[in-house]
Amino acid sequence: MPLFENDNIVLLAKYLNVASMRQKLIAHNIANISTPGYKSLTLRFEDCLQDALNPDKVNLGTSREEHISNIPDANKLEPFVEKDNTSGMRADANNVNLEHEMTVLSANTIQYNLVMQRLTDNLQQLSYVITSRGR
Template structure:
């Protein structure tokens, strides 16, 4: 019976990728806090994890030759966040305090996923060595 990485590592390999992408997105939100008309984005973790596990990517299909080719930077699970504060006049929806808190929470969840993945790999090493 062959063992695959999918079976051995479980969902942890996918959660790391989703958490890393969320970190990038939250950091981008913080970096663009003063950019006029910038809309804060976030990842719906369950949607992004399901897409990562299935290996699907986001694309729009042309069903007619007259349709425009649509390219988008939104990936599965990526959504625009509703503003928690009143508009200051520049159209920016980033609340820096919320973004920092979400970034820290995501960092801790990333570390937890890394710890789980390391323990799975350590278990595989023990099995290979016969310990």
């Protein structure tokens, strides 16, 4: 197993990519706030992540990489874009709500920063282990 394919590191990196994609999608929604008929888009990832990390699931222990495991592969978890087809309150059929988009943007930024800090901590721990090994 390559050094940086630790489950935590891969999952945290995946989440950072998703948060970055979500940031772009929110910016796209805000940019189209004046476009008649535009329907807001949402990036969904947390639901499939929660299903994959379901604590009710019994994880099969393995002693070798070749053994079959039911622990999810973070690389196989993919976000998907969902279109909000509800009609909104505007006459032009655009349903982008700026307040909602800004709230989601703020939450996404906070989550991104938290995950980035956790990833940094993991990499610093790994660096410490590598550099202190020879001592």
